Amino acid sequence: MAEKSAIKRHILIIEDEPSLRLGMKHFLSTQGYRVSLCADGAEGMEAIKKGDFDLVITDIRLPHCSGFEILDIVKNQYPDKGIILITAYADVKDAVQAIKKGAFDYIAKPFSNEELLITIERFFKFQSLENEVTLLRETLKNKEGFADIIGVSPEMKLVFDRITSVAKTDVPVLIEGESGTGKELVANAIHNLSSRKDKPFVKINCAAIPEHLFESELFGHERGAFTGATETRKGKFEYANGGTIFFDEIGDIPLVLQPKLLRVIEDHAITRLGGNATIAVDVRIIYATSKNLKELVKEGRFREELFYRINVVPIQLPPLRKRVEDIPYLIDHFLKYYMKKYDKPELRISQEAYQALLSYHWPGNVRELKHAIERAAVLSKDGVITLSDLPEEISGPGIPCISEGYTLEESLRCFEREMIRRALKDAGGKKTEAARRLGISRKVLWKKIKDYEIE
Numbered sequence: 339m340a341e342k343s344a345i346k347r348h349i350l351i352i353e354d355e356p357s358l359r360l361g362m363k364h365f366l367s368t369q370g371y372r373v374s375l376c377a378d379g380a381e382g383m384e385a386i387k388k389g390d391f392d393l394v395i396t397d398i399r400l401p402h403c404s405g406f407e408i409l410d411i412v413k414n415q416y417p418d419k420g421i422i423l424i425t426a427y428a429d430v431k432d433a434v435q436a437i438k439k440g441a442f443d444y445i446a447k448p449f450s451n452e453e454l455l456i457t458i459e460r461f462f463k464f465q466s467l468e469n470e471v472t473l474l475r476e477t478l479k480n481k482e483g484f485a486d487i488i489g490v491s492p493e494m495k496l497v498f499d500r501i502t503s504v505a506k507t508d509v510p511v512l513i514e515g516e517s518g519t520g521k522e523l524v525a526n527a528i529h530n531l532s533s534r535k536d537k538p539f540v541k542i543n544c545a546a547i548p549e550h551l552f553e554s555e556l557f558g559h560e561r562g563a564f565t566g567a568t569e570t571r572k573g574k575f576e577y578a579n580g581g582t583i584f585f586d587e588i589g590d591i592p593l594v595l596q597p598k599l600l601r602v603i604e605d606h607a608i609t610r611l612g613g614n615a616t617i618a619v620d621v622r623i624i625y626a627t628s629k630n631l632k633e634l635v636k637e638g639r640f641r642e643e644l645f646y647r648i649n650v651v652p653i654q655l656p657p658l659r660k661r662v663e664d665i666p667y668l669i670d671h672f673l674k675y676y677m678k679k680y681d682k683p684e685l686r687i688s689q690e691a692y693q694a695l696l697s698y699h700w701p702g703n704v705r706e707l708k709h710a711i712e713r714a715a716v717l718s719k720d721g722v723i724t725l726s727d728l729p730e731e732i733s734g735p736g737i738p739c740i741s742e743g744y745t746l747e748e749s750l751r752c753f754e755r756e757m758i759r760r761a762l763k764d765a766g767g768k769k770t771e772a773a774r775r776l777g778i779s780r781k782v783l784w785k786k787i788k789d790y791e792i793e
Protein backbone atom coordinates (compact mmCIF):
# COMPACT_ATOMS: atom_id res chain seq x y z
CA MET A 339 0.00 0.00 0.00
CA ALA A 340 2.74 2.42 0.94
CA GLU A 341 4.51 1.82 -2.37
CA LYS A 342 1.58 3.06 -4.41
CA SER A 343 2.44 6.67 -3.81
CA ALA A 344 5.59 7.95 -5.43
CA ILE A 345 6.51 9.77 -2.25
CA LYS A 346 7.21 7.38 0.60
CA ARG A 347 5.19 7.95 3.72
CA HIS A 348 7.29 8.98 6.65
CA ILE A 349 6.79 7.32 10.02
CA LEU A 350 8.51 8.54 13.15
CA ILE A 351 8.99 5.87 15.84
CA ILE A 352 9.75 6.86 19.43
CA GLU A 353 10.57 3.79 21.49
CA ASP A 354 13.24 3.26 24.14
CA GLU A 355 13.58 -0.49 23.73
CA PRO A 356 16.31 -0.94 21.08
CA SER A 357 15.29 -4.36 19.76
CA LEU A 358 11.68 -3.34 19.31
CA ARG A 359 12.65 -0.02 17.73
CA LEU A 360 15.04 -1.56 15.23
CA GLY A 361 12.72 -4.47 14.50
CA MET A 362 9.87 -2.10 13.62
CA LYS A 363 12.11 -0.01 11.42
CA HIS A 364 13.36 -3.02 9.53
CA PHE A 365 9.91 -4.43 8.97
CA LEU A 366 8.24 -1.15 7.98
CA SER A 367 11.06 -0.31 5.57
CA THR A 368 10.43 -3.57 3.74
CA GLN A 369 6.78 -2.44 3.47
CA GLY A 370 7.78 0.70 1.61
CA TYR A 371 7.69 3.25 4.42
CA ARG A 372 10.36 5.75 5.30
CA VAL A 373 11.13 5.32 8.98
CA SER A 374 12.99 7.54 11.45
CA LEU A 375 13.84 6.45 14.98
CA CYS A 376 14.11 8.21 18.32
CA ALA A 377 15.14 6.52 21.54
CA ASP A 378 13.57 8.86 24.08
CA GLY A 379 11.00 11.59 24.58
CA ALA A 380 13.36 14.54 24.24
CA GLU A 381 14.77 13.27 20.95
CA GLY A 382 11.22 12.60 19.82
CA MET A 383 10.14 16.18 20.57
CA GLU A 384 13.06 17.52 18.56
CA ALA A 385 12.20 15.36 15.55
CA ILE A 386 8.54 16.34 15.70
CA LYS A 387 9.41 20.04 15.61
CA LYS A 388 10.73 19.56 12.10
CA GLY A 389 7.25 18.47 11.10
CA ASP A 390 8.54 16.19 8.40
CA PHE A 391 6.45 13.07 9.09
CA ASP A 392 3.01 11.64 8.34
CA LEU A 393 2.56 9.45 11.37
CA VAL A 394 4.14 9.14 14.83
CA ILE A 395 4.21 5.84 16.69
CA THR A 396 5.24 6.38 20.26
CA ASP A 397 5.60 4.35 23.39
CA ILE A 398 3.70 5.75 26.38
CA ARG A 399 6.43 5.14 28.94
CA LEU A 400 9.57 6.92 27.79
CA PRO A 401 12.61 8.50 29.36
CA HIS A 402 12.35 12.36 29.65
CA CYS A 403 8.68 12.67 28.77
CA SER A 404 5.65 10.50 28.27
CA GLY A 405 3.88 9.47 25.12
CA PHE A 406 0.94 11.60 26.27
CA GLU A 407 3.01 14.76 26.10
CA ILE A 408 4.04 13.78 22.59
CA LEU A 409 0.39 13.19 21.76
CA ASP A 410 -0.50 16.70 22.99
CA ILE A 411 2.15 18.34 20.86
CA VAL A 412 1.26 16.45 17.71
CA LYS A 413 -2.45 17.14 18.14
CA ASN A 414 -1.92 20.82 18.86
CA GLN A 415 0.74 21.65 16.35
CA TYR A 416 0.25 19.11 13.55
CA PRO A 417 -3.44 18.24 13.72
CA ASP A 418 -3.53 16.62 10.30
CA LYS A 419 -0.77 14.12 11.17
CA GLY A 420 -1.49 10.85 12.85
CA ILE A 421 -0.34 9.39 16.13
CA ILE A 422 -0.52 5.83 17.41
CA LEU A 423 0.47 4.95 20.96
CA ILE A 424 2.13 1.78 22.21
CA THR A 425 0.99 0.66 25.66
CA ALA A 426 3.05 -1.67 27.71
CA TYR A 427 0.58 -3.73 29.66
CA ALA A 428 -2.55 -3.41 27.63
CA ASP A 429 -3.53 -0.85 30.24
CA VAL A 430 -7.07 -0.10 29.21
CA LYS A 431 -7.16 3.18 31.11
CA ASP A 432 -4.14 4.49 29.22
CA ALA A 433 -5.55 3.34 25.93
CA VAL A 434 -8.94 4.95 26.45
CA GLN A 435 -7.32 8.18 27.50
CA ALA A 436 -5.08 8.13 24.42
CA ILE A 437 -8.01 7.79 22.06
CA LYS A 438 -9.94 10.47 23.92
CA LYS A 439 -7.05 12.85 23.49
CA GLY A 440 -7.01 12.28 19.78
CA ALA A 441 -4.66 9.37 19.09
CA PHE A 442 -5.71 7.43 16.03
CA ASP A 443 -5.35 4.11 17.86
CA TYR A 444 -3.14 2.19 20.26
CA ILE A 445 -1.32 -1.13 20.07
CA ALA A 446 -0.56 -3.22 23.09
CA LYS A 447 2.76 -4.91 23.64
CA PRO A 448 3.59 -7.56 22.65
CA PHE A 449 2.32 -7.13 19.09
CA SER A 450 3.08 -8.83 15.80
CA ASN A 451 4.30 -7.17 12.62
CA GLU A 452 0.91 -7.96 11.11
CA GLU A 453 -0.96 -6.09 13.84
CA LEU A 454 1.36 -3.14 13.48
CA LEU A 455 0.93 -3.00 9.73
CA ILE A 456 -2.84 -3.31 9.85
CA THR A 457 -3.10 -0.38 12.26
CA ILE A 458 -0.79 1.77 10.15
CA GLU A 459 -2.60 0.99 6.93
CA ARG A 460 -5.89 1.73 8.58
CA PHE A 461 -4.58 5.13 9.53
CA PHE A 462 -3.45 6.02 6.00
CA LYS A 463 -6.72 4.81 4.56
CA PHE A 464 -8.56 6.98 7.06
CA GLN A 465 -6.38 9.94 6.20
CA SER A 466 -7.04 9.68 2.48
CA LEU A 467 -10.79 9.41 3.14
CA GLU A 468 -10.53 12.49 5.28
CA ASN A 469 -8.83 14.31 2.43
CA GLU A 470 -11.65 13.29 0.16
CA VAL A 471 -14.22 14.61 2.59
CA THR A 472 -12.34 17.91 2.77
CA LEU A 473 -12.41 18.08 -1.02
CA LEU A 474 -16.13 17.39 -1.09
CA ARG A 475 -16.74 19.97 1.57
CA GLU A 476 -14.81 22.54 -0.42
CA THR A 477 -16.78 21.70 -3.53
CA LEU A 478 -19.97 22.23 -1.56
CA LYS A 479 -18.69 25.46 -0.12
CA ASN A 480 -17.88 26.65 -3.60
CA LYS A 481 -21.45 26.08 -4.58
CA GLU A 482 -22.25 29.14 -2.56
CA GLY A 483 -20.56 31.53 -4.92
CA PHE A 484 -18.07 31.81 -7.68
CA ALA A 485 -15.04 31.17 -5.54
CA ASP A 486 -14.21 28.22 -7.78
CA ILE A 487 -14.09 30.32 -10.95
CA ILE A 488 -10.49 31.37 -11.15
CA GLY A 489 -9.51 34.49 -13.05
CA VAL A 490 -7.74 37.80 -12.55
CA SER A 491 -7.68 39.08 -16.12
CA PRO A 492 -9.76 42.13 -17.04
CA GLU A 493 -11.82 39.82 -19.27
CA MET A 494 -12.69 37.58 -16.33
CA LYS A 495 -13.38 40.56 -14.06
CA LEU A 496 -16.00 41.60 -16.58
CA VAL A 497 -17.46 38.10 -16.41
CA PHE A 498 -17.65 38.28 -12.61
CA ASP A 499 -19.35 41.68 -12.81
CA ARG A 500 -21.92 40.36 -15.22
CA ILE A 501 -22.61 37.31 -13.08
CA THR A 502 -23.17 39.49 -10.03
CA SER A 503 -25.49 41.86 -11.78
CA VAL A 504 -27.70 39.23 -13.41
CA ALA A 505 -27.77 36.62 -10.64
CA LYS A 506 -30.54 38.22 -8.61
CA THR A 507 -32.75 38.84 -11.61
CA ASP A 508 -34.68 36.52 -13.89
CA VAL A 509 -33.38 37.88 -17.20
CA PRO A 510 -32.24 35.30 -19.73
CA VAL A 511 -28.47 34.99 -20.00
CA LEU A 512 -26.51 33.77 -22.99
CA ILE A 513 -23.05 32.44 -22.19
CA GLU A 514 -20.76 32.31 -25.21
CA GLY A 515 -17.35 30.70 -25.37
CA GLU A 516 -15.24 28.00 -26.96
CA SER A 517 -15.33 24.51 -25.54
CA GLY A 518 -13.74 24.26 -22.10
CA THR A 519 -13.86 27.97 -21.23
CA GLY A 520 -16.12 27.42 -18.23
CA LYS A 521 -19.63 28.07 -19.54
CA GLU A 522 -21.23 25.48 -17.33
CA LEU A 523 -19.32 26.77 -14.34
CA VAL A 524 -20.73 30.25 -14.95
CA ALA A 525 -24.26 28.91 -15.39
CA ASN A 526 -23.90 27.12 -12.07
CA ALA A 527 -22.62 30.24 -10.37
CA ILE A 528 -25.55 32.32 -11.60
CA HIS A 529 -27.98 29.76 -10.25
CA ASN A 530 -26.17 29.43 -6.94
CA LEU A 531 -26.08 33.18 -6.41
CA SER A 532 -29.75 33.59 -7.23
CA SER A 533 -32.74 33.35 -4.95
CA ARG A 534 -33.55 30.10 -6.78
CA LYS A 535 -30.47 28.36 -5.43
CA ASP A 536 -32.39 25.88 -3.30
CA LYS A 537 -34.62 24.95 -6.21
CA PRO A 538 -33.63 22.63 -9.08
CA PHE A 539 -30.92 23.44 -11.61
CA VAL A 540 -31.84 21.40 -14.66
CA LYS A 541 -29.43 21.02 -17.52
CA ILE A 542 -30.32 20.15 -21.09
CA ASN A 543 -27.57 19.39 -23.55
CA CYS A 544 -29.18 20.26 -26.87
CA ALA A 545 -26.38 18.56 -28.79
CA ALA A 546 -27.01 15.23 -27.09
CA ILE A 547 -30.78 14.72 -27.41
CA PRO A 548 -32.04 12.97 -30.56
CA GLU A 549 -34.45 15.20 -32.46
CA HIS A 550 -37.48 12.93 -32.06
CA LEU A 551 -37.13 12.88 -28.27
CA PHE A 552 -36.69 16.58 -27.79
CA GLU A 553 -40.27 17.58 -27.28
CA SER A 554 -41.05 14.88 -24.77
CA GLU A 555 -37.79 15.64 -22.93
CA LEU A 556 -38.65 19.32 -22.59
CA PHE A 557 -42.40 19.26 -22.19
CA GLY A 558 -43.14 15.72 -21.03
CA HIS A 559 -45.92 13.54 -22.38
CA GLU A 560 -49.25 12.04 -21.42
CA ARG A 561 -49.78 8.32 -21.35
CA GLY A 562 -50.46 7.03 -24.86
CA ALA A 563 -49.15 10.19 -26.54
CA PHE A 564 -47.07 8.01 -28.84
CA THR A 565 -46.07 4.36 -29.15
CA GLY A 566 -44.00 3.50 -26.13
CA ALA A 567 -45.47 6.26 -23.94
CA THR A 568 -46.81 3.81 -21.40
CA GLU A 569 -46.85 6.31 -18.59
CA THR A 570 -47.33 10.02 -18.10
CA ARG A 571 -43.97 11.72 -17.75
CA LYS A 572 -42.96 15.20 -16.67
CA GLY A 573 -40.58 17.12 -18.88
CA LYS A 574 -37.53 19.13 -17.88
CA PHE A 575 -39.48 22.38 -17.70
CA GLU A 576 -41.79 20.95 -15.09
CA TYR A 577 -38.87 19.51 -13.16
CA ALA A 578 -37.15 22.87 -13.17
CA ASN A 579 -40.21 24.67 -11.85
CA GLY A 580 -39.15 27.35 -9.38
CA GLY A 581 -35.51 26.91 -10.36
CA THR A 582 -33.22 27.39 -13.32
CA ILE A 583 -33.07 25.61 -16.63
CA PHE A 584 -29.77 25.55 -18.50
CA PHE A 585 -29.82 24.99 -22.26
CA ASP A 586 -26.30 23.95 -23.18
CA GLU A 587 -25.32 24.18 -26.86
CA ILE A 588 -28.54 26.01 -27.70
CA GLY A 589 -27.26 26.38 -31.28
CA ASP A 590 -27.95 22.67 -31.76
CA ILE A 591 -31.65 22.81 -30.97
CA PRO A 592 -33.52 21.48 -34.04
CA LEU A 593 -34.99 24.19 -36.24
CA VAL A 594 -38.50 22.72 -36.12
CA LEU A 595 -38.52 22.93 -32.35
CA GLN A 596 -37.42 26.51 -32.11
CA PRO A 597 -40.91 28.03 -32.45
CA LYS A 598 -42.13 25.70 -29.70
CA LEU A 599 -39.38 26.80 -27.36
CA LEU A 600 -40.12 30.41 -28.23
CA ARG A 601 -43.74 29.93 -27.25
CA VAL A 602 -42.82 28.53 -23.84
CA ILE A 603 -40.44 31.42 -23.23
CA GLU A 604 -43.18 33.89 -24.03
CA ASP A 605 -46.08 32.16 -22.28
CA HIS A 606 -44.26 30.76 -19.25
CA ALA A 607 -46.37 27.66 -19.74
CA ILE A 608 -46.07 24.25 -21.37
CA THR A 609 -48.39 21.58 -22.67
CA ARG A 610 -47.34 17.96 -22.37
CA LEU A 611 -47.20 15.95 -25.59
CA GLY A 612 -50.61 14.40 -26.17
CA GLY A 613 -52.17 16.60 -23.52
CA ASN A 614 -54.47 19.60 -23.57
CA ALA A 615 -53.88 21.26 -20.25
CA THR A 616 -51.54 24.23 -20.08
CA ILE A 617 -49.21 23.99 -17.14
CA ALA A 618 -47.65 27.19 -15.83
CA VAL A 619 -43.92 27.02 -15.20
CA ASP A 620 -41.75 29.51 -13.38
CA VAL A 621 -38.19 29.04 -14.59
CA ARG A 622 -35.16 31.19 -15.15
CA ILE A 623 -33.40 30.26 -18.38
CA ILE A 624 -29.67 30.32 -19.03
CA TYR A 625 -28.31 29.43 -22.46
CA ALA A 626 -24.80 28.52 -23.56
CA THR A 627 -23.25 28.15 -26.96
CA SER A 628 -19.83 27.47 -28.43
CA LYS A 629 -21.14 28.39 -31.87
CA ASN A 630 -21.70 31.85 -33.21
CA LEU A 631 -25.48 32.16 -33.12
CA LYS A 632 -25.49 35.23 -35.35
CA GLU A 633 -23.75 33.19 -38.04
CA LEU A 634 -26.31 30.43 -37.60
CA VAL A 635 -29.08 32.98 -38.04
CA LYS A 636 -27.45 34.20 -41.25
CA GLU A 637 -27.19 30.63 -42.50
CA GLY A 638 -30.85 30.05 -41.73
CA ARG A 639 -30.14 27.44 -39.08
CA PHE A 640 -31.34 29.47 -36.14
CA ARG A 641 -34.51 31.53 -35.97
CA GLU A 642 -33.96 35.21 -35.64
CA GLU A 643 -36.87 35.82 -33.27
CA LEU A 644 -35.55 33.14 -30.93
CA PHE A 645 -32.07 34.63 -31.14
CA TYR A 646 -33.36 38.02 -29.92
CA ARG A 647 -35.22 36.36 -27.07
CA ILE A 648 -32.10 34.53 -25.97
CA ASN A 649 -29.51 37.19 -26.50
CA VAL A 650 -30.68 39.59 -23.79
CA VAL A 651 -27.64 39.61 -21.53
CA PRO A 652 -24.63 38.00 -23.17
CA ILE A 653 -21.62 36.87 -21.16
CA GLN A 654 -18.54 36.20 -23.23
CA LEU A 655 -15.94 33.79 -21.94
CA PRO A 656 -12.74 34.53 -23.84
CA PRO A 657 -10.48 31.65 -24.85
CA LEU A 658 -7.63 30.97 -22.46
CA ARG A 659 -4.98 32.01 -24.97
CA LYS A 660 -6.45 35.54 -24.85
CA ARG A 661 -6.07 35.82 -21.08
CA VAL A 662 -2.71 34.27 -20.34
CA GLU A 663 -2.44 36.14 -17.04
CA ASP A 664 -5.03 33.70 -15.67
CA ILE A 665 -2.87 30.66 -16.46
CA PRO A 666 -0.58 30.80 -13.38
CA TYR A 667 -3.59 31.10 -11.07
CA LEU A 668 -5.35 28.22 -12.76
CA ILE A 669 -2.21 26.08 -12.56
CA ASP A 670 -1.92 26.83 -8.87
CA HIS A 671 -5.59 26.07 -8.28
CA PHE A 672 -5.59 22.73 -10.10
CA LEU A 673 -2.23 21.73 -8.66
CA LYS A 674 -3.53 22.18 -5.10
CA TYR A 675 -6.67 20.29 -5.96
CA TYR A 676 -4.88 17.28 -7.43
CA MET A 677 -2.18 17.23 -4.74
CA LYS A 678 -4.96 16.62 -2.27
CA LYS A 679 -6.88 14.24 -4.47
CA TYR A 680 -3.87 12.07 -5.24
CA ASP A 681 -2.40 12.49 -1.81
CA LYS A 682 0.87 14.06 -2.89
CA PRO A 683 1.78 16.37 -0.04
CA GLU A 684 4.59 18.02 -1.94
CA LEU A 685 4.39 18.75 -5.60
CA ARG A 686 6.02 21.49 -7.60
CA ILE A 687 6.51 22.21 -11.28
CA SER A 688 9.95 22.41 -12.86
CA GLN A 689 10.94 25.65 -14.55
CA GLU A 690 10.82 24.12 -18.07
CA ALA A 691 7.44 22.51 -17.51
CA TYR A 692 6.04 25.77 -16.14
CA GLN A 693 7.33 27.66 -19.14
CA ALA A 694 5.74 25.12 -21.48
CA LEU A 695 2.39 25.50 -19.71
CA LEU A 696 2.58 29.27 -19.99
CA SER A 697 3.45 29.37 -23.66
CA TYR A 698 1.06 26.71 -24.96
CA HIS A 699 -1.97 27.97 -26.90
CA TRP A 700 -4.63 25.79 -25.14
CA PRO A 701 -7.12 25.03 -27.92
CA GLY A 702 -9.14 23.02 -25.37
CA ASN A 703 -9.00 25.96 -22.94
CA VAL A 704 -9.30 25.52 -19.17
CA ARG A 705 -10.51 21.94 -19.47
CA GLU A 706 -7.35 20.99 -21.34
CA LEU A 707 -5.19 22.72 -18.73
CA LYS A 708 -7.03 20.97 -15.93
CA HIS A 709 -6.53 17.56 -17.52
CA ALA A 710 -2.88 18.29 -18.21
CA ILE A 711 -2.27 19.12 -14.55
CA GLU A 712 -4.17 16.07 -13.37
CA ARG A 713 -2.20 13.80 -15.66
CA ALA A 714 1.09 15.40 -14.65
CA ALA A 715 0.24 15.11 -10.96
CA VAL A 716 -0.34 11.39 -11.39
CA LEU A 717 2.77 10.80 -13.50
CA SER A 718 5.14 12.99 -11.48
CA LYS A 719 7.91 11.38 -9.50
CA ASP A 720 9.82 12.66 -6.47
CA GLY A 721 7.42 15.55 -6.01
CA VAL A 722 8.29 17.37 -9.23
CA ILE A 723 6.32 17.77 -12.44
CA THR A 724 8.77 17.82 -15.32
CA LEU A 725 8.41 18.34 -19.06
CA SER A 726 8.12 14.61 -19.63
CA ASP A 727 4.98 14.50 -17.45
CA LEU A 728 3.17 16.81 -19.87
CA PRO A 729 1.40 15.70 -23.06
CA GLU A 730 3.60 15.97 -26.12
CA GLU A 731 1.64 18.78 -27.76
CA ILE A 732 2.38 20.93 -24.72
CA SER A 733 5.96 19.89 -24.00
CA GLY A 734 6.98 19.69 -27.64
CA PRO A 735 8.83 22.46 -29.45
CA GLY A 736 6.79 25.56 -30.18
CA ILE A 737 6.60 26.89 -33.70
CA PRO A 738 9.98 26.01 -35.25
CA CYS A 739 10.38 29.12 -37.36
CA ILE A 740 13.33 30.76 -35.72
CA SER A 741 16.22 29.16 -37.47
CA GLU A 742 19.71 30.49 -38.16
CA GLY A 743 19.54 30.20 -41.91
CA TYR A 744 16.18 32.00 -42.21
CA THR A 745 15.77 35.57 -43.40
CA LEU A 746 13.15 37.67 -41.64
CA GLU A 747 10.82 37.20 -44.59
CA GLU A 748 11.24 33.42 -44.48
CA SER A 749 10.69 33.28 -40.73
CA LEU A 750 7.51 35.33 -41.01
CA ARG A 751 6.14 33.16 -43.79
CA CYS A 752 6.98 30.01 -41.86
CA PHE A 753 5.29 31.46 -38.79
CA GLU A 754 2.17 32.44 -40.69
CA ARG A 755 1.92 29.03 -42.29
CA GLU A 756 2.26 27.29 -38.91
CA MET A 757 -0.32 29.57 -37.30
CA ILE A 758 -2.83 28.79 -40.03
CA ARG A 759 -2.15 25.07 -39.91
CA ARG A 760 -2.60 25.10 -36.17
CA ALA A 761 -5.81 27.14 -36.23
CA LEU A 762 -7.28 24.76 -38.80
CA LYS A 763 -6.32 21.79 -36.69
CA ASP A 764 -7.75 23.31 -33.51
CA ALA A 765 -10.98 24.21 -35.32
CA GLY A 766 -11.36 20.63 -36.50
CA GLY A 767 -10.82 21.68 -40.11
CA LYS A 768 -13.68 24.20 -40.07
CA LYS A 769 -12.50 27.20 -42.07
CA THR A 770 -15.03 29.69 -40.71
CA GLU A 771 -13.99 28.84 -37.17
CA ALA A 772 -10.27 28.91 -38.02
CA ALA A 773 -10.64 32.32 -39.66
CA ARG A 774 -12.47 33.59 -36.58
CA ARG A 775 -9.70 32.34 -34.31
CA LEU A 776 -7.08 33.99 -36.47
CA GLY A 777 -9.06 37.21 -36.68
CA ILE A 778 -9.09 37.24 -40.50
CA SER A 779 -11.88 36.87 -43.04
CA ARG A 780 -12.71 33.54 -44.64
CA LYS A 781 -11.65 34.93 -47.98
CA VAL A 782 -8.20 35.88 -46.74
CA LEU A 783 -7.85 32.48 -45.08
CA TRP A 784 -8.76 30.73 -48.33
CA LYS A 785 -6.16 32.66 -50.22
CA LYS A 786 -3.46 31.90 -47.68
CA ILE A 787 -4.32 28.19 -47.59
CA LYS A 788 -3.82 28.15 -51.34
CA ASP A 789 -0.63 30.22 -51.21
CA TYR A 790 0.96 28.02 -48.59
CA GLU A 791 -0.42 24.83 -50.07
CA ILE A 792 -1.85 23.74 -46.74
CA GLU A 793 -3.74 20.46 -46.87
Ligand SMILES: Nc1ncnc2c1ncn2[C@@H]1O[C@H](COP(=O)(O)OP(=O)(O)OP(=O)(O)O)[C@@H](O)[C@H]1O
Pocket residue numbers: 486487488489515516517518519520521522523524628668704705708
Ligand atom coordinates in the same frame (compact mmCIF):
# COMPACT_ATOMS: atom_id res chain seq x y z
N1 LIG B 1 -12.12 29.95 -14.67
C1 LIG B 1 -12.09 28.68 -14.27
N2 LIG B 1 -11.64 28.38 -13.04
C2 LIG B 1 -11.59 27.11 -12.60
N3 LIG B 1 -11.97 26.05 -13.32
C3 LIG B 1 -12.44 26.28 -14.55
C4 LIG B 1 -12.54 27.60 -15.09
N4 LIG B 1 -13.04 27.52 -16.33
C5 LIG B 1 -13.26 26.21 -16.57
N5 LIG B 1 -12.92 25.46 -15.50
C6 LIG B 1 -12.98 24.00 -15.42
O1 LIG B 1 -12.75 23.49 -16.71
C7 LIG B 1 -13.66 22.44 -17.04
C8 LIG B 1 -14.50 22.84 -18.23
O2 LIG B 1 -15.43 23.86 -17.84
P1 LIG B 1 -16.93 23.85 -18.36
O3 LIG B 1 -17.48 22.47 -18.43
O4 LIG B 1 -17.68 24.85 -17.55
O5 LIG B 1 -16.65 24.40 -19.83
P2 LIG B 1 -17.66 24.60 -21.03
O6 LIG B 1 -17.38 25.95 -21.57
O7 LIG B 1 -19.06 24.31 -20.57
O8 LIG B 1 -17.16 23.53 -22.06
P3 LIG B 1 -17.99 22.73 -23.22
O9 LIG B 1 -18.38 23.75 -24.24
O10 LIG B 1 -17.01 21.76 -23.75
O11 LIG B 1 -19.16 22.12 -22.54
C9 LIG B 1 -14.47 22.19 -15.80
O12 LIG B 1 -13.86 21.14 -15.10
C10 LIG B 1 -14.37 23.49 -15.04
O13 LIG B 1 -14.49 23.26 -13.68
Ligand SMILES: [Mg+2]
Pocket residue numbers: 521522586
Ligand atom coordinates in the same frame (compact mmCIF):
# COMPACT_ATOMS: atom_id res chain seq x y z
MG1 LIG C 1 -20.31 22.77 -21.11
